[in-house]
Amino acid sequence: MCKNIALSWSGGKDGCMAFDKLVKKGYKIACFVTTVPKEMRRTFAHGEKTELITLQGEALNVPVHFIECTFESYTESFIESLKILKTKYNLEVIAFGDLYLDEHREWGEKTAQLSGLEAMFPLWMKQSKALKALEAFVRSGYKAKVIRVRKDMLEESWLGREVNDQFLHDIVKKNVCPMGEAGEYHTFVYDGPLFKKKIKVHDGKVISHEHSKRLELEDGVLIDKY
Structure with a gap:
């Protein structure tokens, strides 16, 4: 079994599910890697603040390495950073x-x-298994909220929603992948079984982009769970 693994991390439920599965299989997650546009303190994938991603790493006791890149240099920067982290x-x-x-x-x-x-x-699966994957997340004990939606797929009212049983009940009524694999929605995980501490955040303003809307999460802090 390979012991040292870097996990591509955007802060959402899919990465969290991958982390949980790898840990339970006995793998060692040496670090998270998160891409960020140069000169911006936001993640490339979800537009989340890097401070909140850092808090996730602290809560899960895994160091986070931010890979600075541009859209044009994305692959090259990712590879070069992995080579450094490999050593x-x-x-x-x-x-x-x-x-x-x-x-x-x-x-x-x-x-x-x-x-x-x-x-x-x-997590690799057939597309037809996406709903079961969402059901598994809802029952996993991890807590996540929706922070970004595609305008052509989901309404603004989905922002800030908890990924729970009600979310599961409602998402199947929409013509989208239940897991949001095509970017229909993105999430931020703030608590769960492997979290040493919980991340407390407040919902801020909604920011409209060309193709999506994003919920700002404010005042992120780690708090004791017990």
Whole structure:
């Protein structure tokens, strides 16, 4: 079994599910890797504040490494950073939380190979299994809220919603992937079984982008769970 793994981390439920599955199988998550646009303190994937991603790493006791890149240099920067982290942590694997999109898997396998690492996709499934995957997350004990939605897929009212039984009941009525694999929605995980502390946040303003709307999370702090 490979012991040292870097996990691609955007702060949402998919990465969290991958983390949980790998830990339960006995793998060691040496670090999280999160891409950020240069000169912005936001994640590339969800537009979340890097401070909140750092809090997740602290709560899960995993160091977070931010990879600065541009859209044009994204792949190159990712590979070069992985090479550095491979030496630092004696990495053998880079894991991704992708579910079923072949183009995402192909990119992950290519970047892993060029970095001298094995690619792992612990959540990989058939598209038809997406609803069961969401059910598994809802029952996992992890807590997440919706922080971004695609305008053409979900209304603004979905922002801030907890990913719980009611969410599960409502999302199946929409013509979207229940797991949001096509970017229909993105989430932020703030608590769960492997969290040493809970992340407390407040809902801030809603920001409209060209194709999406994003909920600002404010005043993030770690609090004791017991």
